[in-house]
Amino acid sequence: MLEYMPLVLFVVICLVLMLGYPVALSLAGTALAFSGLGMGLEALGINAHFDASFLSALPNRLYGIMSNNTLLAVPLFVLMGVLLEKSKIAETLLDAMALMFGSLRGGLAISVTLVGMLLAASTGIVGATVVTMGLLSLPTMLKRGYSPALATGTICATGTLGQIIPPSIVLVLLGDVLSSAYQQAQLSMGIFSPKTVSVGDLFIGAMIPGLLLVFLYTAYVTAVAWLKPDSAPPANRKELMAELGHKSGLGMLLLRGLVPPLILIIAVLGSILGGFATPTEASAVGAFGAMILALAYGRLNFAMLRDAVRSTTHVTTMVFLILIGAALFSLVFRAYGGEELVNSVFEKMPGGVIGATIIVMLVIFLLGFILDFIEIIFVVVPIVGPALLAMGLDPVWLGIMIAINLQTSFLTPPFGFALFYLRGVAPSSIPTTAIYRGVIPFILIQLGMLIALAFFPELATWLPAQFK
Structure with missing residues (x-):
């Protein structure tokens, strides 16, 4: 029984997190309790399969977190997103897109999708995007006769594009975690000059899947608008302009609302794609x-x-505290022999690397119903990442697969945060069940994107290879 202590540790961590305790304290506290248990059992002469020498690496781990140049991008990208949110650029952008596409069937929903894409590429903050579009576009869509399920589902789903479209905080954190996992995997294979996973490669690899998701969202909205015209009727442009209160023409509105964010996006992503700046340097440009x-x-x-x-x-301290707790959890998990246990389980799993990958993706998807994406990144990925990468998976492909899988965690009830954000600003006349119904097709689209990536890995790996 004691040889399965790593699995017990993982289950206890998940249960503590589900009880609602702070993530950082849950990770660190549970890990410390289990390390004390392991050392106590060993002192009593009971073989707990606990190697306390792993804990000696904790000071180096903590120093590595504090001095990690990649993680400097986190506060800078967050500052960039908060400044854009508070400057209300999204309002002008939404109005411009609504006037451009509103006269088409499903045009308002299409405009929400496109604005969500642009906000994802400039702010990357899911909560801010969902709340902003919920306050600004949802009343207009409902007034124009849109189905509540379609309107709320579109807003929630497009708000989550910030999880996959760079610059994404998720990709920055995944890049750091996967880089450590990749190094562990290479060391286990006898490679003593291990390579790392570049956040820039993850950014580039996410471009095609992210744009494909935008295309699929738009295609779904258009199909619904044509098959069920009453659920997404066209709007009169003159009435819409009068309702939004804009006296200037559409061209001037587009110039004020669309051009500035596009310049910022080109400056940030263009500097990364062109090789002029690292993601950390580009985050400073963005801020x-x-x-x-x-x-x-x-x-x-x-x-x-x-x-x-x-x-x-606030956001930065939360992320770094979680990183510290996750470092302690990872060391205790390895001290109990968790890495060897996971490797042996994956090796015995039917289907080899394909079977192991399917199981991991299923576990991450199911955990998304009850855990936050940050918790999954710092609890699950360090456990399964080294084993999967040692089996030969491409780290960029694996990172994009995990990122899209985590994107669904914002939409899956009962704890999908995008659902909570929209519920907080949506009119009371819209039932919560309508919001849940509205996001189901978009969850299926995201799962379809995962399947497409599984069959065509080049969707994530081709573009980074071209830039190299």
Whole structure:
């Protein structure tokens, strides 16, 4: 029984997280309790299969987290997103897109999807995107006769595009975790000069799958609008312009709403894709550019900057505390022989690497119903990553697969955060069941994207290879 302590540790961690305790304290506290148990049993002469020498690596792990240049991108990308949210650029962008596509069947839903894509490429903050579009576009869509399920489902799903379309905080965190896992896998195979996983490669690899998701969302909305015209009727452009309160023409509105965010996106992603800057350097460009845009829109002041810095500090400290807790959990898990246990389980699994990958993806999808994406990244990926990568999987492909899988965690009830965000701003006349019904087709689209990536890995690996 004691040889299965790593699995017991994993189950206990999941149960503690489900009880709602803080993630960082849950990871660190549970790991410390199990390390004390292991050392106590060993002191009593009971073989707990616990190697306490692994814990001596903790100071180096913590120093490595604090001095990790890749993780510097986290606060800078968060600051960029918060500044763009508070400068209200999304409002002008939504109005411009609504006027451009609103006269088409399903046009308002298409405009929400396109704005969600642009916000994902500039802010990457799911909660801010869902709340903003829920407040600004949902009343207009409902007033124009849109089905509540279609309207709410579109808003929730497009809000989650920030999980996969770079610059994505998920990809930054995954890049760091997968890099450690990849190094462990190579060391286990006798490669003593291990390579790392570049966050830039993950950004580039996510471009095609992210754009395909936008295309599939738009295709689904268009199909529904044509098959069920009453669920997504066209809007009159003049009435829409009067309702939105814009006196200037569509061209001027597009110039004010679309061009500035596009310039920022090109500056950030273009510098990465062109090889001029690392993701960390590009995040600094993005934060500075967002500040310039807020100043140009006349919304940058001391109070706004103070709030943005406070929000950034809150998110950053949360992420780094979780990283510290995850480092301790990982060491205790390995001290119990968890790495060897997972490797042996995967090796005996029917179907080899294909069977192991399917099981891991299924587990991550199911955990998405009850756990947050950050918890899954720092609890599950360090456990299964080294074993899967040692079996020969491409780290970029695996990272994109996990990122899209984690994207569904924002939509799957009962704990899908995008559902909570929209429920908080949606009118009380919209039942929660309508929101749940609305996201189901988009969850299926995301799962279909996973299947497409499984059969055509080049969707994630071809573009990074071209840039190399």
